[in-house]
Amino acid sequence: MNAPAKPPFFGAAYYPEDLPAATIDQDIPLMKKAGMNVMRMAEFAWSTMEPSPGRFEFGWLHDAVDKLGKAGIASVLCTPTATPPLWLTEKHPEVLYQWDNGKRIGHGGRRHYCPTAPVYRDHIEKIVSRMAREFGAHPNVIGWQVDNEIDFYFRPCSCDHCRKRFHAWLESKYGTIDALNAAWCTSLWSMTYKRFDQVPAPRDDIWHHPALRTSWAHFASDAYVDFIRFQAEVLRNNGAGQPIGTDMINGGHVDHFDLHQHLDIAQVNHYHMADNLWETAFWFDKARSYKERPFWNTETMTCWNGSCAANGYKAPGFCRANTWFAYALGGEAALYWLWRQHFAGQELMHGAVISSAGRPLHVFDEIAEIGAGLGAAGEFLAATTVDKTGLAIHFSDKAQALFEQQPMVNGLTYPGNSLLPRVYHPLMQAQFRMEVLQPAHSLDGMRLLISPFVPMLDDGGLRERLRAWIKAGGIWIAGPLTDVRDQSYAKYRHAPYGSLEEWAGFRSKFEIPGDPRQFKFRMGKSGAPQSGSVWYDAMEAVGCTVLARYIEGPMKGGAAIIERPMGKGRIVVLGTMPEPSAFVNLVRTCAKKAGIAPAASASRNLLCVPRSGNGLCGMVVVEHENKAGTLTLSKPAKDLISGKAHAQGTVKVKPYGVLVLKYGR
Numbered sequence: 074m075n076a077p078a079k080p081p082f083f084g085a086a087y088y089p090e091d092l093p094a095a096t097i098d099q100d101i102p103l104m105k106k107a108g109m110n111v112m113r114m115a116e117f118a119w120s121t122m123e124p125s126p127g128r129f130e131f132g133w134l135h136d137a138v139d140k141l142g143k144a145g146i147a148s149v150l151c152t153p154t155a156t157p158p159l160w161l162t163e164k165h166p167e168v169l170y171q172w173d174n175g176k177r178i179g180h181g182g183r184r185h186y187c188p189t190a191p192v193y194r195d196h197i198e199k200i201v202s203r204m205a206r207e208f209g210a211h212p213n214v215i216g217w218q219v220d221n222e223i224d225f226y227f228r229p230c231s232c233d234h235c236r237k238r239f240h241a242w243l244e245s246k247y248g249t250i251d252a253l254n255a256a257w258c259t260s261l262w263s264m265t266y267k268r269f270d271q272v273p274a275p276r277d278d279i280w281h282h283p284a285l286r287t288s289w290a291h292f293a294s295d296a297y298v299d300f301i302r303f304q305a306e307v308l309r310n311n312g313a314g315q316p317i318g319t320d321m322i323n324g325g326h327v328d329h330f331d332l333h334q335h336l337d338i339a340q341v342n343h344y345h346m347a348d349n350l351w352e353t354a355f356w357f358d359k360a361r362s363y364k365e366r367p368f369w370n371t372e373t374m375t376c377w378n379g380s381c382a383a384n385g386y387k388a389p390g391f392c393r394a395n396t397w398f399a400y401a402l403g404g405e406a407a408l409y410w411l412w413r414q415h416f417a418g419q420e421l422m423h424g425a426v427i428s429s430a431g432r433p434l435h436v437f438d439e440i441a442e443i444g445a446g447l448g449a450a451g452e453f454l455a456a457t458t459v460d461k462t463g464l465a466i467h468f469s470d471k472a473q474a475l476f477e478q479q480p481m482v483n484g485l486t487y488p489g490n491s492l493l494p495r496v497y498h499p500l501m502q503a504q505f506r507m508e509v510l511q512p513a514h515s516l517d518g519m520r521l522l523i524s525p526f527v528p529m530l531d532d533g534g535l536r537e538r539l540r541a542w543i544k545a546g547g548i549w550i551a552g553p554l555t556d557v558r559d560q561s562y563a564k565y566r567h568a569p570y571g572s573l574e575e576w577a578g579f580r581s582k583f584e585i586p587g588d589p590r591q592f593k594f595r596m597g598k599s600g601a602p603q604s605g606s607v608w609y610d611a612m613e614a615v616g617c618t619v620l621a622r623y624i625e626g627p628m629k630g631g632a633a634i635i636e637r638p639m640g641k642g643r644i645v646v647l648g649t650m651p652e653p654s655a656f657v658n659l660v661r662t663c664a665k666k667a668g669i670a671p672a673a674s675a676s677r678n679l680l681c682v683p684r685s686g687n688g689l690c691g692m693v694v695v696e697h698e699n700k701a702g703t704l705t706l707s708k709p710a711k712d713l714i715s716g717k718a719h720a721q722g723t724v725k726v727k728p729y730g731v732l733v734l735k736y737g738r
């Protein structure tokens with residue numbers, strides 16, 4: 074009997090229900106050779122666990138959990154609700170998701186259920202409570218995953234249950250139908266409603282009101298949050314003592330802040346390619362914000378993705394850099410999808426650790442090397458956590474749903490071609506480390522906050538908390554396109570902004586969209602001309618200092634960037650989005666005032682994440698562009714992976730190289 078697994082956890086998804094019982098005996102020695110200590114199981118195994126209504130078969134899963142446990146490999150178990158079995162969808166078709174044309178989806182895919190159907194909840198309660206009673210106190214089960222990658226990819230379910238709930242959601246938000254009519258201006262195009270039950274579920278073939286579509290998306294988020302809350306409660310009420318999470322996908326449409334009010338641990342999946350591997354850092358910075366405990370990277374790929382076609386071979390070393398991103402950014406688990414390639418089914422060509430014939434794939438040695446590195450650096454990682462720098466940027470799941478319905482500028486995607494490349498990536502390359510917060514998050518401990526593209530400042534009750542935070546000394550960089558929509562997704566009418574003009578002491582003369590052409594502005598009197606982008610607000614100073622003025626176009630002479638003190642703090646308003654280098658310079662100036670410095674002196678292709686705790690201090694470094702990098706150490710450190718001691722000064726990092734540096738000798 075091996076000792077129970079402890080963090081950092083390293084493993085994969087495993088599907089014993091699809092394999093002959095003896096296969097696990099061949100797999101376990103290879104799992105050990107790869108340095109793995111956790112397997113995630115049962116996420117789609119409903120028809121194996123409950124082959125007919127009320128007949129439960131958990132023997133196979135007990136065998137797997139026990140055999141893995143004996144080998145020192147822990148299990149994470151999943152509720153199987155992303156794939157209701159055929160006996161259930163045949164008997165109760167109302168379990169199935171309904172399209173906006175009134176047709177039910179058919180059986181055979183994934184997440185083909187309605188999140189609100191009462192009969193589905195009844196059946197979920199049966200299987201999930203049984204799972205909790207079987208495994209809730211099992212010493213080798215270390216956690217739970219509810220469902221799988223919840224989202225409403227195409228449109229929320231349009232069934233009668235969902236529509237009724239939508240009407241109740243609208244009524245609780247607006248109180249009266251007249252209030253909704255006034256907020257949405259439904260007199261336009263003769264859309265005025267007499268009753269809430271007249272408000273339609275949006276259809277793809279109708280040019281609907283954007284407030285209707287956005288409300289529908291926000292309602293659907295609440296419905297899915299409630300679906301996950303329900304399952305977490307069933308697990309807890311039936312004796313599951315392990316941490317409960319749900320494996321999020323990046324972006325998506327569900328509000329992950331709301332979701333984590335009901336969960337114990339953040340779990341996140343990602344499948345980035347080599348050219349956008351850096352984006353992973355954004356999603357992990359975001360995952361880190363939900364809970365005080367480290368997050369789990371529940372799924373990533375070893376090399377290529379694939380369904381019926383394999384897609385995206387990655388160069389040697391990619392797997393190492395990709396896997397270490399999770400541990401570097403505050404995760405305590407990284408799991409591949411999947412351990413053994415499926416021999417049949419919709420995703421039989423996806424990359425894995427071993428083939429469907431049980432042979433190690435070409436990445437096996439690289440994976441074993443990662444396992445060995447975690448063995449060497451694991452104690453340090455478990456004893457320390459990622460340092461908070463006092464710098465945060467805002468990302469809002471609710472704004473994402475809004476921008477999908479109202480992009481405001483042709484081609485704008487959020488965070489796709491806006492927040493990620495124009496804000497996060499330049500700061501990351503300049504070695505600024507930050508928290509990625511949703512508007513509902515507390516601002517405690519933050520000293521500099523950057524909030525572009527946050528149209529609804531009342532999202533999460535942010536407005537009043539933000540005002541108090543600035544007055545107490547916070548520095549806020551706002552805009553463009555921040556504070557421009559009310560809680561009904563409409564424009565303000567007293568000014569283009571809810572509070573921004575009043576707080577920052579300016580008057581917006583007019584605004585023009587940043588498509589199809591860009592206009593230049595200049596910092597101070599002598600700065601080099603540079604291009605704005607996305608949006609242009611020509612501001613007039615009322616009580617503020619002008620930092621930059623437009624030098625061409627209809628806005629020529631107007632202020633492009635202004636600032637003003639507010640209480641002990643300060644507001645900087647971006648009327649347009651500067652070029653990355655100018656943006657970083659502006660942040661650098663504000664960061665200096667806030668007492669925030671870059672986390673490292675290093676080349677742009679290195680992710681450098683300082684961490685400390687229990688009297689230990691160090692930094693995890695990951696090269697993520699497959700080229701050599703350099704880092705200047707301010708004090709001597711030891712790389713716990715290679716065992717090599719580094720003196721103060723320059724350290725070279727090889728392409729896709731990883732260092733776990735512990736300061737001191």
Ligand SMILES: [Zn+2]
Pocket residue numbers: 170171187188189190230231232233234235
């Ligand atoms: Zn429904």
